[in-house]
Amino acid sequence: MGLSFGSVLRRGVLAGMLAGLAAAVVIWLVVEPVIRRALVIEDRRGMHGGQAAGLPMHGGEEPLVSRAAQVVGGAVTAVIVGVAVGVVFAVVFARLRDRLPGSGDFGRALVLAAIGFAAVSLLPALKIPANPPAVGDPSTVGRRTMLYAVTLLLGVAIAVVVPALDRRLAGRVMAPSTRWALDVVAVVLLVGLVMAFVPGTPDQVPADVPADLVWDFRLASLAQLAALWLTLGLTFGLLLERAGAARNDDVRADTGAPVSA
Amino acid sequence: MTTVASAPAAPSVSAVRVPVWAWALLAFAVFALYFVSQENGALLSAPAAQMLHELTHDARHALGVPCH
Structure with missing residues (x-):
């Protein structure tokens, strides 16, 4: 008897939640400081009538949502994204389990997470790089x-x-x-x-946005995406490997080599 | 890491049977990803979409999806 889909899915949801939390921590520690630097530039434009000059501005005069709510909302969003990615990950993993390279479910989960990161996060980030506020037109x-x-x-x-x-x-x-x-x-x-x-x-990056701000933001964004996928792959693999060890079935039936990457 | 994987004749691990409803769940998860990362008024009313945009704003920037 192999692994049931339900047990794979539950682990996907849990791993996704942890991945979302890891992403939220990285956003809070690494991304938010850069966003604050960008918001200073937007504010300066507001004072100098930048909107009239056609520079990107945020909304109107009265913010619809306070900065504090945006920071909390960003963290909640990261967790929702983590869970949704975890569900997709679990379904794809279950479908492809017998075809994924890697020894053991831990190795296979890491391989799938690496492919997921490269295909849906890294490649778009290289082609259409992330931008802080104050840049997008x-x-x-x-x-x-x-x-x-x-x-x-x-x-x-x-x-x-x-x-x-x-x-x-x-x-x-x-x-x-x-x-x-x-x-x-x-x-x-x-x-x-x-x-x-x-x-x-x-788009062109406006002249009042320093190059190192854009670079820092793109690096921070990639760090956050990497944290999401890495946590997802690691925790999903660990949870599944432990389940396998507890049930003691397909670990032994596997190719034999212990997980040593 | 490749050599093990690719021996096609001998699947060393049992595949997991994926029930049909799992694909509906996958579609829902993809929809949820669209909703939090991209929804800007295609489905919601303008004020609701604006509210959603502002609440998810920081994560949208951080995820690298084009935001505004």
């Missing part, structure tokens, strides 16, 4: 959103196509190292095509 948000979504879907497509190619190659007799090398070439080629042919953001 509201009139281009539709186009930027479209490009972001296209890049994300292409990332998922690469994550589907390359393993399919790998199975193809496995059909012919070929040394594993050769196949591995061809897989890597395929990833580099496809990512290169996406980077070259999907148009970049139409």
